[in-house]
Amino acid sequence: MKHDADISTQDPSGMKDWFPCPECRRETTHSVLSIVNSRRFEEDGLVQFLENYLTVRCDGCGTISFSHVSRCDAEVDYNEDGTPFLPKRKQHYPDIQADSANIQDAFVSEARVEEIESLQKEQFDTTKLGQLLVELNRAYSEHSYFTCLMLIRAIVDHVPPIFKKTKFSEIVNNYADGGKSFRESMKHLDASCRKFADGSLHCQIRSKESVPTRHQVEFKADIDALLGEIIRVLKQIP
Numbered sequence: 001m002k003h004d005a006d007i008s009t010q011d012p013s014g015m016k017d018w019f020p021c022p023e024c025r026r027e028t029t030h031s032v033l034s035i036v037n038s039r040r041f042e043e044d045g046l047v048q049f050l051e052n053y054l055t056v057r058c059d060g061c062g063t064i065s066f067s068h069v070s071r072c073d074a075e076v077d078y079n080e081d082g083t084p085f086l087p088k089r090k091q092h093y094p095d096i097q098a099d100s101a102n103i104q105d106a107f108v109s110e111a112r113v114e115e116i117e118s119l120q121k122e123q124f125d126t127t128k129l130g131q132l133l134v135e136l137n138r139a140y141s142e143h144s145y146f147t148c149l150m151l152i153r154a155i156v157d158h159v160p161p162i163f164k165k166t167k168f169s170e171i172v173n174n175y176a177d178g179g180k181s182f183r184e185s186m187k188h189l190d191a192s193c194r195k196f197a198d199g200s201l202h203c204q205i206r207s208k209e210s211v212p213t214r215h216q217v218e219f220k221a222d223i224d225a226l227l228g229e230i231i232r233v234l235k236q237i238p
C-alpha cells in the first residue's frame, strides 16, 4: 500500500508538555526535542490523517521517550460552544500505562482527605465529600478515567453551599475571597467539567468514539485549590 504523505519537521524550541515518564513512572513535564509532522490522505483523498511524532525528555530525570499523536479529519467533534475540533489519539513509547501497578500517586493527598473528613460542622456534613475523594483516588489509581471525570463533576456540583452559592459557576464568577489563582483554577475546573459533561457524559454512541486519557483528568492542582479553600472557609465557621 502506498501513501503520499507530506512530511515536515517543526522547531520544538521551548515546547513543554506532560507525558508519562518510563523512569519516574508517572506523568511529568517534558521538554520536546524533536517533532516530525505527517499529513496524508486515504480513501481517495477523502480522509486526512494528521500525525505528530515527538521525541521528549523528562524534566525531572532526563529520560528520553517517544510520543505519537494522531488525528483524523473524519472524526470531527464539537465542544460546548459549537467549535469543531479533532480528538487526539495518543500513544507513548515505552508505555507505562500497561504496567499500572507501579503508578501510585494519589489524585488527592491522604492528608487533605483526612482534614476534610475531620471538619464536621453542624451546617455542613463533609462525609459525602470525603467519600467522593476516596473514590476519586481509587478510580485514578485504577486508570478509570471516565469514573474520575464523573466524580470530579459530582464534587464540583456538591460544594457550592459552603461558599454560599447555589451553582459552581457562581463560585467562578462571584466568589472573590479565594484570590486570583483560586479563581483561575475554578475557571479551569468549571470549563473542563462542562466540556466533559456535554461532550462525553450525555453523548450517544457514534461511529467513532474517543476515551479520556490520564492527561484529560489531570485536575489535581485545581481540586487541591478547591479543597484548600473549603478547609479555610469551614475552619472559620464556629
Ligand SMILES: [Zn+2]
Binding pocket: 021, 022, 023, 024, 025, 028, 058, 059, 060, 061, 062, 063
Ligand atoms: Zn522522569
